[in-house]
Amino acid sequence: MKVLVTGGAGYIGSHTTLSLLELGHDVVVLDNLCNSSAESLRRVQEISGRNVEFRQVDLLDVEALDAVLAEFQFDAVIHFAGLKAVGESVENPLAYYQNNVVGTLNLLHGMDRAGVRTLVFSSSATVYGASEQVPLHEDEPLNATNPYGRTKEQIEDILTDLGAADPRWRVALLRYFNPAGAHASGRIGEDPRGVPNNLLPFVAQVAVDRREKVTVFGADYPTPDGTGIRDYIHVVDLAVGHIAALEFLTSRNGVFRWNLGTGRGSSVLEVIEAFSEAAGKKIKYEFADRRPGDAAISYADPAAAQDELGWSADKTLAQMCEDQWRWQRKNPLGYSEVG
Numbered sequence: 131m132k133v134l135v136t137g138g139a140g141y142i143g144s145h146t147t148l149s150l151l152e153l154g155h156d157v158v159v160l161d162n163l164c165n166s167s168a169e170s171l172r173r174v175q176e177i178s179g180r181n182v183e184f185r186q187v188d189l190l191d192v193e194a195l196d197a198v199l200a201e202f203q204f205d206a207v208i209h210f211a212g213l214k215a216v217g218e219s220v221e222n223p224l225a226y227y228q229n230n231v232v233g234t235l236n237l238l239h240g241m242d243r244a245g246v247r248t249l250v251f252s253s254s255a256t257v258y259g260a261s262e263q264v265p266l267h268e269d270e271p272l273n274a275t276n277p278y279g280r281t282k283e284q285i286e287d288i289l290t291d292l293g294a295a296d297p298r299w300r301v302a303l304l305r306y307f308n309p310a311g312a313h314a315s316g317r318i319g320e321d322p323r324g325v326p327n328n329l330l331p332f333v334a335q336v337a338v339d340r341r342e343k344v345t346v347f348g349a350d351y352p353t354p355d356g357t358g359i360r361d362y363i364h365v366v367d368l369a370v371g372h373i374a375a376l377e378f379l380t381s382r383n384g385v386f387r388w389n390l391g392t393g394r395g396s397s398v399l400e401v402i403e404a405f406s407e408a409a410g411k412k413i414k415y416e417f418a419d420r421r422p423g424d425a426a427i428s429y430a431d432p433a434a435a436q437d438e439l440g441w442s443a444d445k446t447l448a449q450m451c452e453d454q455w456r457w458q459r460k461n462p463l464g465y466s467e468v469g
């Protein structure tokens with residue numbers, strides 16, 4: 131297949147691009163590089179021994195987007211491009227609605243004009259909001275609690291309406307739980323700009339002495355050790371999940387949604403412990419107040435993806451930490467070291 135990957139230079143996008151190449155698919159990456167690095171694609175090419183076409187295009191630039199859709203005959207699009215920081219979305223909601231919702235509308239119009247109607251969309255478990263109906267099932271009502279989450283929810287609605295109006299569309303909405311880890315080569319991984327918002331990259335930066343200690347948000351949750359519980363999923367398992375969804379869509383019209391998670395929860399302290407084990411050193415931490423908006427417990431019911439896609443996430447938390455540590459150890463400053 132010839133696949134357009136938007137946001138393909140980012141964390142999940144680069145791992146999915148690599149998996150596609152390894153399976154023999156041709157990939158064109160479209161990315162504006164606002165929160166990613168072209169170096170990730172250079173390394174993806176090096177690992178796979180295959181070429182990736184790259185176009186530095188912003189989804190808000192309709193002309194440039196249409197030119198890419200006209201230049202290649204795509205069979206499908208995997209759409210990762212978007213802004214993803216919850217706190218920033220609260221401070222600057224218009225940027226989030228503009229980039230995520232308007233950007234996606236531009237992409238959908240362009241795809242429609244080009245006659246490409248197969249799409250895998252990067253949604254998030256954040257659409258379930260503060261629901262603690264664990265394990266979270268796809269039928270749970272959506273109730274995102276911040277602008278970032280609402281952009282994901284709105285895009286899901288747009289795609290659901292589009293599929294109902296035009297049965298030629300084939301759409302997968304993938305609700306990721308907490309992506310973690312890196313490719314086993316240690317050559318590609320997560321490289322957040324500024325202070326990481328998410329737990330794993332923060333812990334990894336403490337492990338390489340870029341930061342002094344982890345702040346654990348809340349020690350008084352109703353969980354066995356008092357810290358929040360999440361469903362961490364290895365980014366390579368996640369990448370493979372996208373390809374399983376793409377394969378499913380080759381024979382099915384309609385709009386489908388799946389949780390991509392492991393179905394297992396780990397606490398913040400368990401993550402810190404597993405990372406300490408992987409890195410062979412103590413990771414310093416201190417307790418602080420809860421972070422506003424955080425749920426106590428979130429983990430997936432992954433049965434639908436398993437039954438319908440024949441996919442499951444099998445890599446353990448220990449593997450995620452080992453792989454994330456290898457990436458961070460080899461690239462303490464991320465991709466920026468190569469300038």
Ligand code: UD1
Pocket residue numbers: 214216217254255256278279308309327328329330332344345346347348357358359360398421422423424
């Ligand atoms: C966050 C976002 C979510 C987004 C997801 C993936 C919020 C409220 N939610 O999910 O919308 O889809 O990232 O990008 O931001 N923690 C610490 N110390 C830290 C960082 C996190 O104790 O420095 C704790 C959190 O309280 C939580 C767990 O670690 O219990 C995981 O946090 P995080 O990695 O930010 O993911 P989520 O909050 O689940």
